[in-house]
Amino acid sequence: MTDKNETVIALLGQPNSGKSTLFNALTGLRQHVGNWPGKTVEKKEGTFTHNGVDYLVADLPGTYSLSANSDEEMITRDYIASGKADVVCILADSSQLERSLYMLADFAGIEVPCFLILNMCDVSKDQGKEIDVKSMQDKLGIPVILFSAPDVKNYDVFYKALETALENKTTLDATDLERRYAELYEYSAIRNTLGDLKDGYRTSAWLSAKAMEGDAPVIANIKGKLGGSNLSEFENVIKNIERGVLKTGETKFAWIDDLISGSVTKETKARELGKFDRLITHRFWGKAVVVITILLGLLASFIPALPFMGIGQGIASCANPLNDALTGVGCPGFIAAILTDVIIRSLSFVIQMIGFVFGVTLVFGLLEEIGVMARISYVFDNTMGRLGLQGKSVMPFLISFGCTMGGAAGTRVIDNWGQKVLTIALSWAIPCGAAWAVIPMLSTIFFGAWTPVIITAILIVMIIHMWITAKVFGKALVKPSDRCGMIMELPPYHKPKWGSLLRYVLGRTKETFIRSSKVVLLVAFVFWLLSYSKTGDASSTALFKFGQTIEPFTLFFGMKWQTFVAFIASSLGKEGSLGVLSTIYTGAGSLSVGALVDGGAAENINELLLANITKPEALAFIFAITFNMPCIVALAATYQETHSVKWTSIIGTYYTLTALVLAGIAYHIGLLIW
């Protein structure tokens, strides 16, 4: 029960057990995504009402067991053992019943009301498997149902099982499993020293089995509670156990075999790799197929994005007429400017960005759901493993060549929070579409035929940058314990569950819209204040004065105050830097947030630049804006995906500083050449 009088349901299941589908179907848009307090693990909660009862659903992290090998597992089992949940809903995949019931076996011995869902009953039916739910229910003493999570019309069985479990407080009968454990010599020895020791909802049998598995938190817990001869005896037994989990694991599977032997008619065949699988996992072609798949996905995600982009641009085009109209009716210029230049422009960026987030979340969510992402992970495991990442990280990286914000949205398929943040941090180093629009043009103006060399240098620096950044942030974000080799299921391809997927995507898009709007409005407002001048003359703005004041410092990085102000502006949007330079060098026009992001350079920009900037300075400037923060919306998307103000600011500051350092290096190399 929460303090809002909601009944708490915890969803417990292995990855690919259909947990998210159930969660989305139950809670729809009433979801909240955050982080577990003090932990780098995503926390998902949602609410729904059924038969007049309010429920809070906690979607626990998908893990394979309840051991203590990762933060995810610790959070999952601490949550369950804390008794915060009124009922635990355990999911198993009925098409891989034996293996996925391991979670149930690992749960046995925790005395919290629960019920069991055998999900994906449509798939197991196709396999020709017949499951006798009644007999399993009798053996386990809890409600057991056959279920298909995407089939939202048939949720009555779910609600019925839920209500029965709550009403009768049905706890899992673990006596048979305990009898089997007792045949293990080490288990019995531990169990004897424990006596009647319990820990909250966890029985001494559960504690003994975990102690035998070498579970450090459980062992420490027991040691704290035992005294005298029992303690020394316990320590003695524990010391001599090696790889106890192999024996308890075998016992758990033997119990599962017995549980389903009378209940399941099994006729499954061994699975082979299909045609597409053979292609995508191919030794030589695999990587190419993955890259092509992702690029096609990227193209496809533009289709749902286009309407949003149209709307966003439509809103932006209202800004100027509205400004004129407002000043026409005597509205003070200050207020008209905030309204049009800050609020409407910001809204326009965010809506355009939302379209892309929507497209990327939909298309790559779909690829994840049908099972393609797992194959991508397999193909790129070795390469990405060197950066401390999962194979899946290759997808956000490729998207980032187009748009960093899309890349950030794409990281949602990475199930480890630290690896997700690290992937975003590295993807910032990849020059985005806007950089590709500006950089070749700038280098052609200054370096002519040498442009390909400059581009190559940028790509090389990008790779080194990513490698160094992985080292810098890797330690804090990806613990050594998460840097273990791949043990991953390659699920069979699933039909997409459109309803559940769309609900998820809409929920995510809504949340991104709200959070990003806040960030973009705030940054746009601050920038607007800095670049505001009463007379409309840009040279009297705070931004210009600031640039001029710290020029002695920025000169070291090869930037005069003009290019430095343009560098700062490029944090909002790279195209904007040219607009700023032309404003400064022509001495005409004023700065506005809109002009900064939309670009709009003077016609004679080439001559202006050549007349005012030397070659080494140009080189410094090119590196500075390429490796600066990608743009204001990328910053907002980073905040949305990481849920962390701390990490968003760390990454933002790091990129501003490294861009300056890279500019400095480029400048001094440039001085040697020219």
Place this chain on the structure above:
Amino acid sequence: MKRLTEMKAGEEGVIISINGDNRYVGRITSIGITPGCRIRIVKNDKNRPVIVFTRDTMIALNSKESMNIEVEEAKR
């Protein structure tokens, strides 16, 4: 008896032993690979994880860590 990594695609066997630290053994057990279970190699390419099929599930395993798994080959 062979290491899992020495087996070729299509070969079958029964797992005899799993070595490695507690954490590794725990992870591999919870995904369903235990001594005594029957296993078939689906794919085993150089520099790629090994793909095996066991308990109705296709699983990709890091090849370096899979050196820890010993398999008794089944006669075909």
